[in-house]
Amino acid sequence: MNDLKPGPILMLGGGVLLLLSSFLDWGPSTSGFETDAFGLLGIFTLLIGIAAAGIGGATAFAPQVKLPSNILGFTIAQFVGALAFSAFIWLFAFQFSDFSEIGISLGWIGAVVAIAGAVVTDMQANPSGTGSATTF
């Protein structure tokens, strides 16, 4: 428990926020699971929340659990970051629609937290993998 790192904790927290947000109102008396209003976006948000929380939780509290090191060429933290970025795009976009409610706000905040956790985790694991100078 003394080896807790901020990255996985952020992924866990962001994932839990995403998960919770999908059950809250996204529109007037309408949760994210109302497919007539939001299609599959609520279900995607739930699944991404579960993935981020699960991976963050397993990394932080159950290091004996073997997670895949590589998914389609991404490290597992990068993969969580990619999924959370996707959720951020549609949740942040809907924040500015006429009908947005608390679930939308909580969702994109959770996505930002999960993205931050994924980036911190990946940079701690691969410190040399950060951006290099760009020549145009």
Place this chain on the structure above:
Amino acid sequence: MNNIKPTQLMVLGGGVLLLIGSFLDWFSFGPFGANAYDSDFFGLTGILILLLSIELIAVSAIQAFAPQVNLPEKLLGYSLTQLTTVVALAAFLTAFGQWFRSNSAFGVFLAGIGAGVALAGAIWEHQQGASATGGTAKPTTF
């Protein structure tokens, strides 16, 4: 011009389809229709889709037609190919998820197909790059 890869064309073409789709109706009900830029319905979806499609088009076009231009190799730990994959994934999930709304219209289907093509091209490109360098990204040690 002879070194243009099919994967770059897939990302470029998919990005163009995504861009065109964002201007067509995403929602229709009788005579009424709204595209992705109708912020009452879709908030900033149209603008964000526009930005994502510009990234897909610009990066793939530069890689295909102006390879002398040096693009950043890495950003926040992601390689450029990985970033393109992430952008295409975000656009695809955003559009595909809305296929299942009631009264979805042609624009959202076209945008989803375009983003799907771009995503497939980006993943294929990433896999090619990984196999050319003898492996994929380094495993993460937690």
